[in-house]
Amino acid sequence: MKQQQIPYAPGTFAACADCRREPLHWEVTGRTSREPVVFGPVPVRHLLECRSPCRRKTKLHPSLAGAISEWGQLGETLPLPLPAITNVRPIRARAKGRAHG
């Protein structure tokens, strides 16, 4: 398995939710050591990985779109962070029926 970094224009991918940097786009050829041997042409797969020391990354995807989708689900950065809601209390439903003594 070998991987090659594909250059891209800044702003192509969502910034990492942890370190706010854009991930690197890797094109991976061949199988990983954990996959079974496959005969025939080896497809190219795509992976987005954050730079060191963050190292957040997606799984291997057959298409770049898949990797982008997973990267977004890992935590897309929003321009305005939503305020954290801390004082939410569950509504206590009173038990129905009254049991008097």
Ligand SMILES: [Zn+2]
């Ligand atoms: Zn990161």
